[in-house]
Amino acid sequence: GQSLEQPSEVTAVEGAIVQINCTYQTSGFYGLSWYQQHDGGAPTFLSYNALDGLEETGRFSSFLSRSDSYGYLLLQELQMKDSASYFCAAHNTNAGKSTFGDGTTLTVKP
């Protein structure tokens, strides 16, 4: 089967940096994506890694290590609006099926 593990909750203060880890066990792994979902809202695409290394998009960065089946999302200069759930999602070789983790609830405090 396919599974992803990520912490259920993370708390940080405004202006800080937080890292959300994701380990995966999937067959035919193709790449790892990250999504943000506010309460009652639709998931929003944040970033994607197909190759090892760091991808930077503004305040958000994502890292992948295929040999370790591990990735993380790094959020810098945290803002209150960053309080949300963050999901990692693994894509298989056909890139058609996406398997999501159960999400990490990030709470940003003043």
Add this chain to the structure above:
Amino acid sequence: DAGVTQSPTHLIKTRGQQVTLRCSPKSGHDTVSWYQQALGQGPQFIFQYYEEEERQRGNFPDRFSGHQFPNYSSELNVNALLLGDSALYLCASSLLSGTDYEQYFGPGTRLTVT
């Protein structure tokens, strides 16, 4: 540029009934995926449609079926509803020939089965 739209927003059904959910993809997208999201969990992949064909399917019973129309819009049908089918149903669109890992999600349909 219209994003992904879904209808209805909320739906209440009784066990054993059938339901049809609808999705219109983002303009320019040709691929539609459906997900089921239970409270406190991540989206679970149901299936994906491209060129009116089911391209991939997740671990869902045959009670879950779908369709894609020539205009790329899609329907999700669930027969013989069970209490456990209560969830948020999300539709996501992407462009197969492009960055199809980048999915645009609709606001979802909240289905309650009583």
